[in-house]
Amino acid sequence: MTGAAERSVVEPLQPMPESGPMFECHRRVRTGDVDMDERLRLDGVARFLQDIAFDHIAQMPGDVNPVWVVRRSVIDVLRPIPWHSEVHLQRWCSAMSTRWATMRVRLTSEGDADDPGGLIETEAFWISINPETGAPMRISDALEADLLARSTEHQLRWRPMLTGTAPALADGAEERDFALRAADIDPMRHLNNAVYLHAVEDLLAQDPALRTAPHRVIVEYLRPVEPGAALRVRTAASDRGVGLWFLVGDVEHARARVQPLG
Secondary structure (H helix, E strand, C coil): CCCCCCCCCCCCCCCCCCCCCEEEEEEEEHHHEECCCCCCCCHHHHHHHHHHHHHHHCCCCCCCCCCCEEEEEEEEEEEEEEEEEEEEEEEEEEEEEEEEEEEEEHHHHHHHCCCCCCCCEEHHHHHHHEECCCCCCCCCCCHHHHHHCCCEECCCCCCCCCCCCCCHHHHEEEEEEECHHHHHCCCCCCCCCHHHHHHHHHHHHHHHHHHHCCCCEEEEECCCCCCCCCCEEEEECCCEEEEEEEEEEEEEEEEEEEEECC
């Protein structure tokens, strides 16, 4: 994949287009999706995003790409979504190329006269994968036609948002082990994307001011974490928020950042 200049961590997500078809569905927030304060957790958001992605592909006729992996997820929690809510998910393509695309998903829940309802905006960089070789695969004509319906950028290039390497423990960073469970591994025999956000939830639980205000979470996946890996999470605060690095040995497998919005 061709590299390009770094993308700003504060760059706004592309707004919803005024017209054109999009894929929509609903999900109910269940007990296993929420934290102690009855808010939809980040890993619950990630599972919803996985579900709508598969549902979007499944409802399409013809020959479409069945296997995709996520290179980056951006989650903007603007207003938390509470327990028991019915969530309306709207999914559309914001930019694409021949083998990958950025997909926006808006999650909303109903409010009332005193409550505007929950709002979470997301963007994910998805790569189409050849199931036989594991290499990026050209997007099929049928799927390309669907993705083009709302996108205006058709020469999408990868631009990382998180480029800083893991800081040294001697420089004030903190680190802990992150034990893997059999239930954390997906059918591709990799750590599921939603599980990385468990570490982010642990961090937010220690910072109520950041957690209760609008905030952005960015996760970039560098290489898969395989079953049995001795995974560690290193964290460090900065003027841009808190960074997380997922390490196996001295090798970074993912990077994440949590920062306030506004």
